[in-house]
Amino acid sequence: MEHDVLIVGAGPSGAITAKRLAEEGFRVLVLEQGDWPDYSKATVHREDFPLTAGRDWGWDPNLRQAPGDYPIDDTESDITALMWNGVGGGTVVYAAQWQRNMPSDFRVKTLDGIADDWPMTYEDLEPYYVRVERDFGISGLANDTAFPPGEGPPLPPVPLGPAGRRVAKAHNDLGWHWWPAPNAIATRDYGGLHACQQVGTCLQACAYGAKGTADLTHWPRALELGVELRTRARVRELIVRPDGLVGGARYIDADGNEQEARAGVTVLAANGVGTPRLLLLSGDSPDGLANSSGMVGKRLMMHPFGTVVGVFDEDFRAWQGPWGQFIHSLEFYETDESRGFVRGAKWGLQPTGGPFSMTSAYPWGAENEIWGEGFQDAVRGRLGHSTMWGIIAEDLPEESNRVVIDRVNRDADGVPGAKIEYRLSENSRRLVEFHQARAKESLLAAGARDVVVAPFIRSTGWHLLGTTVMGTDPATSVVDAQGRCHDVPNLYVFDGSVWPTSAGMNPTATIAALALRFAEQLIETRREQKVAA
Amino acid sequence: MALTDAQRAQLGAIADQLIPAGGGMPSASEAGVAGQYLDEVLTSLPDLGPALETALAAVDGLEPDAALAVLREDPAAWGVLTAVVPGAYFMNPAIRAAIGYPGLERRPIDASAEPDYLQDGLLDSVIARGPVFRPTPTD
Ligand SMILES: Cc1cc2nc3c(=O)[nH]c(=O)nc-3n(C[C@H](O)[C@H](O)[C@H](O)COP(=O)(O)OP(=O)(O)OC[C@H]3O[C@@H](n4cnc5c(N)ncnc54)[C@H](O)[C@@H]3O)c2cc1C
Ligand code: SF4
Numbered sequence: 001m002e003h004d005v006l007i008v009g010a011g012p013s014g015a016i017t018a019k020r021l022a023e024e025g026f027r028v029l030v031l032e033q034g035d036w037p038d039y040s041k042a043t044v045h046r047e048d049f050p051l052t053a054g055r056d057w058g059w060d061p062n063l064r065q066a067p068g069d070y071p072i073d074d075t076e077s078d079i080t081a082l083m084w085n086g087v088g089g090g091t092v093v094y095a096a097q098w099q100r101n102m103p104s105d106f107r108v109k110t111l112d113g114i115a116d117d118w119p120m121t122y123e124d125l126e127p128y129y130v131r132v133e134r135d136f137g138i139s140g141l142a143n144d145t146a147f148p149p150g151e152g153p154p155l156p157p158v159p160l161g162p163a164g165r166r167v168a169k170a171h172n173d174l175g176w177h178w179w180p181a182p183n184a185i186a187t188r189d190y191g192g193l194h195a196c197q198q199v200g201t202c203l204q205a206c207a208y209g210a211k212g213t214a215d216l217t218h219w220p221r222a223l224e225l226g227v228e229l230r231t232r233a234r235v236r237e238l239i240v241r242p243d244g245l246v247g248g249a250r251y252i253d254a255d256g257n258e259q260e261a262r263a264g265v266t267v268l269a270a271n272g273v274g275t276p277r278l279l280l281l282s283g284d285s286p287d288g289l290a291n292s293s294g295m296v297g298k299r300l301m302m303h304p305f306g307t308v309v310g311v312f313d314e315d316f317r318a319w320q321g322p323w324g325q326f327i328h329s330l331e332f333y334e335t336d337e338s339r340g341f342v343r344g345a346k347w348g349l350q351p352t353g354g355p356f357s358m359t360s361a362y363p364w365g366a367e368n369e370i371w372g373e374g375f376q377d378a379v380r381g382r383l384g385h386s387t388m389w390g391i392i393a394e395d396l397p398e399e400s401n402r403v404v405i406d407r408v409n410r411d412a413d414g415v416p417g418a419k420i421e422y423r424l425s426e427n428s429r430r431l432v433e434f435h436q437a438r439a440k441e442s443l444l445a446a447g448a449r450d451v452v453v454a455p456f457i458r459s460t461g462w463h464l465l466g467t468t469v470m471g472t473d474p475a476t477s478v479v480d481a482q483g484r485c486h487d488v489p490n491l492y493v494f495d496g497s498v499w500p501t502s503a504g505m506n507p508t509a510t511i512a513a514l515a516l517r518f519a520e521q522l523i524e525t526r527r528e529q530k531v532a533a
Numbered sequence: 534m535a536l537t538d539a540q541r542a543q544l545g546a547i548a549d550q551l552i553p554a555g556g557g558m559p560s561a562s563e564a565g566v567a568g569q570y571l572d573e574v575l576t577s578l579p580d581l582g583p584a585l586e587t588a589l590a591a592v593d594g595l596e597p598d599a600a601l602a603v604l605r606e607d608p609a610a611w612g613v614l615t616a617v618v619p620g621a622y623f624m625n626p627a628i629r630a631a632i633g634y635p636g637l638e639r640r641p642i643d644a645s646a647e648p649d650y651l652q653d654g655l656l657d658s659v660i661a662r663g664p665v666f667r668p669t670p671t672d
Binding site for chain 2: 045110199
């Protein structure tokens with residue numbers, strides 16, 4: 001066998017795994033359906049960038065329709081699923097808000113009596129957070145009072161800026177938590193990363209190589225270590241052998257030819273939609289592979305998102321900044337049942353963008369009330385003078401929220417697409433409304449002369465979690481605490497699909513820490529590992 | 534992609550509903566939203582051309598305010614219109630100057646300056662309050 005380990009997906013979870021295994025001498029092959037990002041299209045100084053960015057760095061695969069994309073039917077979902085299919089995965093376009101989960105996130109059953117505990121604790125994951133924060137060049141400040149004390153990220157935080165300072169002062173007056181926010185944004189030259197230029201286009205790719213994205217932080221070293229990365233390699237199904245082990249994968253190459261990749265162990269790192277899609281497409285059973293629990297695809301969690309924008313008299317020059325987040329607040333993160341819901345949300349304070357952004361649905365709401373009489377004064381009022389709280393709300397796992405196969409819509413190679421069925425729960429609705437109301441108070445306390453609470457924005461499914469749930473009981477979970485499928489001992493899932501609950505945080509810090517921990521466990525148990533010979 | 538003069542006139546009239554003259558600044562059509570700057574937008578994003586023509590054809594013959602009301606109800610058409618009109622308007626350098634927007638500039642972080650989170654003891658009260666998370670049993 002040419003390769004010890006096959007990894008599907010070259011986003012952060014795949015990249016971390018590939019690099020770490022290669023360091024230990026594993027022969028690793030990675031199949032990635034997309035391409036390397038083309039940073040020559042990050043033309044941030046051109047006047048047409050706000051327009052071309054939607055095409056070249058768009059988040060919705062259904063609109064983008066790049067060669068590496070597959071269709072996702074979202075007609076029965078309250079939220080659309082967003083992702084970047086290519087080397088670096090979602091980190092290429094992420095806002096770089098880098099949040100660890102809090103201790104309670106791993107213990108919601110014990111503390112709140114709902115859903116499930118994780119088969120690990122914050123303390124178990126903490127050393128891996130520290131390591132991935134070094135690897136991704138995270139900036140921030142240690143000893144945030146919302147987390148247990150310990151080692152923080154390697155770089156100093158991004159400046160709070162005038163907006164961050166103003167809101168921080170307001171929180172001090174209110175007695176509410178805030179802290180300089182952690183970001184995957186290099187505030188100094190660091191490793192292969194350059195210092196941030198605060199141009200604020202993080203969500204459309206960084207033109208300066210300052211954002212901690214897996215294509216920059218992990219892939220160059222992984223390739224040096226001998227990892228073989230095949231791009232434009234679209235995995236159609238896993239190869240299931242007569243003995244029940246997985247022998248690798250069948251994929252379609254850039255020329256449309258079907259190929260086989262064989263390896264002793266297979267790791268899925270294809271995200272909360274791509275991973276269940278692949279499992280449901282594999283094997284002989286109509287239920288797909290590794291699905292004796294029936295849980296593959298179920299419990300999809302996407303984090304309902306709330307935005308609250310404050311418009312101020314003061315000029316923050318806030319059309320740019322790091323974006324990213326200046327400060328975050330976890331004041332209302334923990335459960336308080338008197339509020340009428342359980343769990344909570346994290347807030348991140350962000351800039352609002354250039355003139356074009358002042359007219360768009362995000363973050364001002366679909367019925368942006370800027371058009372017509374008074375347009376120019378409204379633009380002048382908002383531009384540079386506004387800042388927004390982005391609210392990441394925890395949603396609870398529900399079996400009816402799920403990923404299924406779409407046999408009608410297929411990708412460019414004829415592989416069936418995915419369909420998501422997702423409805424916002426009553427708990428989520430109440431949670432978002434409560435948090436929006438508090439965020440409005442925060443901005444008013446900071447002196448905002450106007451606060452816009454955007455109605456629910458549909459196109460916000462950045463976080464794709466929960467669809468191959470991790471647990472100790474094979475009857476109710478798909479993978480164990482090592483990320484190994486209960487049903488198939490040489491098949492692993494290392495992406496956010498394994499999350500038992502969603503937390504109310506941007507997930508990449510925990511996806512990354514978990515992938516590193518899973519990789520270490522695979523290395524430790526390599527002697528006992530069953531492999532497809 | 535060339536729009537006809539009639540299509541441009543139709544677009545200009547609808548665009549002026551969205552952006553009338555005001556605040557000492559010209560309306561959309563006066564600022565070239567249906568002329569030079571439309572051409573620039575369509576050079577950057579050629580795919581918008583056919584979509585724009587479809588949207589305009591659907592409201593051909595309607596008064597501008599009635600046309601706008603129809604376009605608002607069609608997400609695809611509304612998407613094209615609200616990309617093209619402000620896109621072209623803000624492409625005009627005179628408009629950018631009038632709203633005080635210099636474009637995106639490099640603002641490197643000054644590593645030698647005192648970090649602004651340390652100024653005025655901003656974090657003191659947060660730290661004084663102590664932990665705000667629920668500790669969990671670790672066994
Ligand atoms: C616009 C946007 C903003 C975001 N902002 C933040 C943020 O601020 N903070 C944060 O923490 N998170 C953010 N996220 C989420 C973050 O990007 C993801 O959590 C992260 O990328 C997940 O990593 P992953 O490796 O598990 O999956 P992904 O990054 O999604 O990578 C999966 C890879 O697998 C490949 N793949 C899938 N199926 C196949 C197949 N069949 N064959 C071959 N290859 C396949 C895909 O092409 C893709 O490259 C954001 C996401 C988006 C889209
Ligand atoms: S703000 Fe910094 S990290 Fe973000 S795109 Fe600009 S240079 Fe890159």
